[in-house]
Amino acid sequence: MTTDNNTTVFVSGATGFIALHIVNDLLKAGYKVIGSGRSQEKNNSLLKKFNNNPRLSMEIVEDIAAPNAFDEVFKKHGKEIKIVLHTASPFHFQTTNFERDLLTPAVNGTKSILEAIKKYAAETVEKVVVTSSTAALVDPTDMGNANLVITEKSWNKDTWESCQANAVAAYCGSKKFAERTAWDFLKENQGNVKFTLSTINPGYVFGPQMFADSLKISVNTSSGIISGLICSKVGDKFYNNCGPFIDVRDVSKAHLVAIEKPECAGQRLVLSEGLFCSQGVVDILNEEFPQLNGKIAIGEPRSGPSFLEKNSCKFDNSKTKNLLGFKFYNFKDCIIDTAVQMLEVQIKN
Template sequence: MSTTVFVSGATGFIAQHIVKLLLENNHKVVGSVRSAKKGEELTSSIKNAGLSADNFTFEVVEDIAAKGAFDEALKKHPQVTVFLHTASPFHFDVKDIKKDLIDPAVEGTTNALNAIKEYGSSVKKVVVTSSYATVSGFGELVTPGKTVDETSWNPITHEQALKDPMAGYIGSKKFAEKTVWDFIEQNKPQWQVSIINPVYVFGPQAFEVKDKSKLNTSNEIINSILKAGKDKDQPQQFAGYFIDVRDVAKAEIVAFEKEEAVDQRLILSEGPFTTDKILNILKKDFKQLELPTLDESKKINWDSTESIINNEKTKKILGFKFIDLEQSVDDTVAQILND
């Protein structure tokens, strides 16, 4: 049965996969975009992929942090029954942490929730894309070896979030997610909510890559290894958890379709990764590439930097197997090389 789904921030890395999967499943999609140009580009990508562009419309929301940002878009589409909120800043190129990261995340979420309350009379399900950043502490706030699960919260405070852009991003995700739960408690809306908390998101772009010089923040970890090989350089080394973007899109749809997902926080993580692990996959599967040799002294000991994720509850609710690291890396790199 066709459902009309509103996807905020529809041109984002994760959001494009959600749009694609919704259209493949014969849903109608209304996407919010920052400009008509971006909306037209996405419509063109949808057509080029052989999907039904007739089932996709876009609404321009220039600034999600502006009061009433989503009001007009929802007024125009009273048929919307599901609202997927993915729009939020994820970059570290900021001058003012509060103004550029924290406020847009919190205000954007508040505006979406208020618009649904006032003008989303048919909305039954809301899924908010949050982040693993809300679950576990990072940097000075991490407790290596400590187990975290769907009930855990990052202890970061507003004051700590203003320290640097990374802390600002982490804080923005926590404060935005807290805003959702507070809103539900205070307003007791007619719709039900689920929260998606992905870790680093790898995987190919949903549509053709127009600009390979800089990919989304997570995929730049993979791309930076390829660039370092070409430039005879050292990539920055990372360690953390990953999930494939196609699994995030699937989880978003399961979250509004399955009753078990209501009022749940879902941690999307397939497992750990390090730059070293990714490099070994590339050496095995892309023998033609010129790849860097990592500086052994800069290798990150994953056990000393990360909490341990227990997301068995999430996996049980979702009911599908996640894509593994090798496939995720291989598909990402194949697209970079072939497009």
């Protein structure tokens, strides 16, 4: 991938699991990157990780849910930013105030970044990519419907009220409403902005961290499933999480293809390389890592495929795969690469 080297990309939430890979891929492809992080400390840490690359700079956006959260960034850099990748959104389940902690920040963050573009960069920004989720396509109840096939046209059917049943439903709802906000904004502001919009809708995102030392601080919610199983004990029972999966390296690559391939404009790109369940992860850990075999949970070996057949909806993202035109990491390689890094960090600690 080559660029004219004058193209500036703004990445919101640049310190996140997916975003760090995106920043790395953008820099390798010759883009100039402006990222946002929540504090000077986080921003300095990121800049240091990228060896203070002169093509990378950082701005502080303390709270994406605050009104006009991105105004200062676009006031300052709006005339140079051509591409916006909006990756910042809350992803955790540690709350009972779903509206305050999940729904409102996700929607407001999307709204405020698009409003800032309209105010300060309407003539400059040409492409916007919003990092959404398969959670915007299907609600948690339908996730378990084995007769359902989800495609790029599917939408989570929960309402603002019904998605507040629990934290998982609220997170899924937050992705739906944030994505809807983006598409609605574009429709309503057709004459006021010139950018095209694409969304990236990944399933559970596994794969190695961009920088292994990130694991010492915290682990993203999806990768937490793998670290939990690595730390399990023989005989432990575990919850058999299941759903579509994708490798973080493919999620990052998809963001770059989305900005470079004109056919991706106006599309929802659903990232899944098939279904996974925790049992499948445990099987790989026990088979591929002699140091874990006999020390961690076993569950019911090789029962994963039949479990998924009965307990998960299906995904047909053939349209996305054709548009993107590259092969995704398979499940085994993705899990092995994730676990190798986790075990190295564990051993070093």
